[in-house]
Amino acid sequence: MSSCAQDAPDPATEPTAEVSEEGTGTAEAGGQDEEGQTEDHGDDDDHGHGHDHDHGHGHDHDPGGSADDARPSAEVAGASPRLGLTYDGGVLVVDAMTLEVLGDFPAEGFVRLNPAGDDRHLLLTGGPGFRLLDTGAWSVPHGDHDHSYTTEPLLTDLAFQAERPGHVVTHADQTVLFDDGTGQITVLDPDELTIDALPATVEHSTPEPHHGVALILEDGSLLHTLGDEDARVGAAIVDADGQELARSEQCPGVHGEAVAGGDAVVLGCEDGVLVLHGDHFHKVSTGQEYSRIGNLAGHQDFPVVLGDYKTDPDADLERPTTVSLIDVEAEELTLVELPASYSFRSLGIGPDGQALVLGTDGALHVIDTEQGEILDSIAVVAPWEEPTDWQEPRPTLHVLGNFGYVTEPATSQLHVVDLRSGEVIDDAELPQVPNEITGVSG
Template sequence: MKTIQTKNVSIEARTTDRRVRRTFAVTTAFASMLALASCATAPAPASNPGSATNSSHDPKNDADIPKDGSPQATESRTAQPRLAVTYDGGVLVLGATDGKVVSDFRIDGFNRVNPAGDGRHVLVSTTGGFQVLDTGSWSEVHGDHSHHFVSDPTLKDQKFPAQQPGHAVHHAGKTILFDDATGNVSTFESKTLSKETLPKTEDYKTLQAHHGVAVSLKNGQLLVTEGNSESRSGITLLDEAKTDGSRSTVATSTDCPGVHGEAMAQDEVVVVGCEDGLLVVKNGKITKVSSPDAYGRIGNQAGGENSSVVLGDYKKDRDAELERPTTFSLTDTATNKLQLVDTDFSYSFRSLGRSKSGDALVLGTDGKLHIYDSSTGKEKSAIKVVDEWEEPLDWQEPRPSLLAEGDTAFVTNPATKELHTVDLKKGEVTQSIVLPETPNELTGASNR
């Protein structure tokens, strides 16, 4: 293990453009019920939303259930979170506690799924936009307690229009959608998604279309990436929208070649990855944290709003067709210090996660889920979950994927069509379920 203390450069405005190579990265968002481990490049189109099959739930009428336009619902004694798992030609909705298939939605093409941020819905990146998938499980707060409900999952006709739906990010009660083909950024209140009609969106368009990402902050500010179809070089922080919808610039930076991916840290700090480090956005200012290598790419990240440390990947070979990294990064946004941790295994963009206590989780190609102290970088334990594997060259191809929430981690194994549940406190696999299809992307409904 080696520790690098970097030089911090405060950036209020930078105007120098840099031409860069295109790369891919991942966005990580964490959930209160279930979290998405990562996100990758712009999705390939999918089409023809299908109908649910294999439903195992028989809901009953309840006159006291709030009338929100949802299917008939049944109140449950405890929360019943659900997972969404993509496969070639569809999306499975599973019970998170038992792994059983609740519904199977047939959707042609390669499908991407994103947590919608309301603890209930998932957004499916498909032809024409982000389609709403109701997982059929949610909780409602009533004073000092909550009520939990389940119903049949529904793939709705509702779709947020986008020519090339890319990243979907949720934070501070807002969900932000990015259209890579147009640069259009659409923001809506996450809790309004359960209505019968699509919620109203607040729209903003970047200067040029690119594969990008945007984040909405609690104070109304909006962070957007900047670039074009050939390169991406930085970010812009905009103030709260005026009555006419316009925004003015708070801070900007072009010192981030290949900008891609975002993660949230404690105290509403936003981190975005670059090919030579990352940018830290805090209190209206942008600070560059540089990699120790001329090419030290940090893109895929996993953060947590209760931790100042962000877990990230780290790649050193600019010319590699596919670099299989054996080093990861830990960046403390409180001090802007970057630490590199060397491993004896590799991992992929779907291998990073965080535990409830803030530990860094890395799913290795050695088949183990490695748990690290995020403040020191020291490995605490390793749990054998799947057989050894190798990352495929094509990023769309299935590979073992990690989804972590609280003290539980979910790991898919495409080779055996299995979904494994890992108890992080006990340090063991507690359940293994064989799925009817080969799993690819894994996510859950999140409200954080």
């Protein structure tokens, strides 16, 4: 599954420590990026009832942790999904079922988070590199079932070095890190991550540094964006030896990626999207001179990708009320009008492939991707206004299993929406004002 590939102010004009996007992504640094991506909680609510989650297969990790890990671990009845939430000065690790805060780790700079791809670790960016955060929950396959374990979360000192760490994308069982400052592309096997040492990596590079993204395809080839510090124009596919297999420069301002319908890859452009099918690209145009799609949410099990849709090239901050639905099988793009605007951290794909948009009216809007119609609008938070600074907190959506997790910075709350029933089933007050949110299935 790809995280939301969501967008943020262009690093050429805005300072950033960085892609959602999920993003994937989710979704990219923090799963999202806008371009122009502890202790007990403070209330006394009983969150012990938890929520049932659907989880994918586990990964073959040592049940006792790594060789140098002194933290005690325990086998538990089932997978223990966990959330990572950034705040000004650090990151929280939260039990996704009980909403108990399990860890509070200080971190400098504008902190962003991405799943590392193994359903256990997160990658933190807020300085020079991608720093490894162990959420402390994982599962190990055993025949027709998994064994699940937990331990204390840990922010390690291990980091993949990068001058300007950017997007993180996991696909085809490989995780790819993109360095906007150098164009360096780092490929790793997420199942090899431990707190002992960083795993072996394979390195690639783009012809010129730029705010970009890359991912490994099912056949082992590498897709990466094309551009430089002044402009981004499209994408290319190269093999393991760096030999170019395909290229398209028909995607001005390329930003945001999502995987859908198996191995199709969608890239956002300023006049539509670029879709990769197999070994060739197709352009799906909006027919408008400027119609920027730079935030994408998709899932490889479903053929429709959700994107934003902006039409004012001169706006310092456009507050769009239209979203785009991209069908990778039909190669068609449909626009859906919403009753409110949204931000780059508002997009998600539900467990049944439904498109989800968190509006500034405080509602989570559920869209039928086949009909292009709003099925439901679930009241979750109070009405809000998108801040002009993209790094400032705003209500943010993260989908994990059957649940949508929505932050409310104005009240320091975290809300849980059952995406199957359409009901808000839980909430908790956090000890910090939440900014970005992501999660792992444990």
